[in-house]
Amino acid sequence: MIPLHKNGAISVSVIKRLPRYYRFLADLKAAGVVRISSRELSDRMGLTASQIRQDLNCFGGFGQQGYGYNVEQLFHEIGLILGLDHTRKAILIGAGNLGRAIATHMSFESRGFQLIGIFDKKESLAGQMVRGFPVRHIDGLDEFCRENLPEVAILCIPRSEAAALADQLIKLGIKGFWNFSHYDLSVKYPDIPVENVHLGDSLMTLCYNVNQRIAAEEAGKK
């Protein structure tokens, strides 16, 4: 395998910015832009040119002095770094509103994943079709995993069910979680890759920020 970066450890902050670079480059590409300087890109993205150059140089010298970066090439490189050039098999647990929305709404293939199965514990949902997949009863999870070897699980389940299910899934060889439940997986499994989507936390953070803003405006009026 090609070594993707110079030294072993890339910081979390850098990794979290990569998808955003990828999105902006996709836009530029679609708009027919061929080359871009770190300065130009930083203006569009609202960050510093220095940071862009630092970030990219964690992975290699993709630019050219005096020219800048080739949009198409840089887009491609970031895709490779993220690992979007192949897909990993994913299963979704929990076919409630949120689970169905994720299954229907999300473009998995362009983000490195392939959805291969949907599970729920509710008998009444079994067999219902979601994105072309029949919802399977959770009792069939072990057998399905042994046969199909999914690598990632998407958890759209209540917190109360998450702990036991995570244990089971890790035993079944799951290597990473996209976690929409409010259970903190990484307390028990500090080393497993998890992306938490805590929608409730996000909403509360917004609440704080909106309140601060409104309070500041009202204070300004006086």
Add this chain to the structure above:
Amino acid sequence: MIPLHKNGAISVSVIKRLPRYYRFLADLKAAGVVRISSRELSDRMGLTASQIRQDLNCFGGFGQQGYGYNVEQLFHEIGLILGLDHTRKAILIGAGNLGRAIATHMSFESRGFQLIGIFDKKESLAGQMVRGFPVRHIDGLDEFCRENLPEVAILCIPRSEAAALADQLIKLGIKGFWNFSHYDLSVKYPDIPVENVHLGDSLMTLCYNVNQRIAAEEAGKK
């Protein structure tokens, strides 16, 4: 209004941790725990006791030397800091799968918001009931806002529609956004409160982390 913190500026990192404290304290409260030390809480949450004390002391001295923190009281205080003691009116734009899931799934009231209306540009959705609300046609947005004065908008729309809609909403007095579209609002409006939920970015970050982990495991085998 009561000054909620000692000096004006609380860092984003601190604010982002508050909802998580709030969740853990809710659990402890539910489990009947009366007091907790920063050490004990740090063990449960997987961070340092120092950080917890630093974070909390941005807002005031909620603890007691030799004793620790009163769970109920600290929970209540963090709720006040976040502003969960009153609600702000929110509208949701985009009644597709994701929008409907958010509307149905999310507990707004306990997070400082009250959903008062749902809009979509699709004629065919108009009148359909979601969480007890009829989906309204987007043409009625101006009138509805002038009458009901919502303060926050939840954007569950494609990126292509986000820019124009954000302009319109800001003119209508919207003070903050919960943004599920892939449009970067804060590039044009750097000062407006926005919480971005970039599900696609989150999934790509997971892709990177899972790939790294699997690559490391395979390297270890040799």
Add this chain to the structure above:
DNA sequence: TAGATTGTTAATCGATTAACAATC
């Protein structure tokens, strides 16, 4: 060649951790 812009090193800034005096 001259101008532009990178890659990279050094300086700054901020956030986290450690230490400990204050105090319940």
Add this chain to the structure above:
DNA sequence: TAGATTGTTAATCGATTAACAATC
């Protein structure tokens, strides 16, 4: 009082920004 644990200051660590030599 003695023990425990906070609130807070100081030390460390990491991330961002600035500067500039290398080079296309």
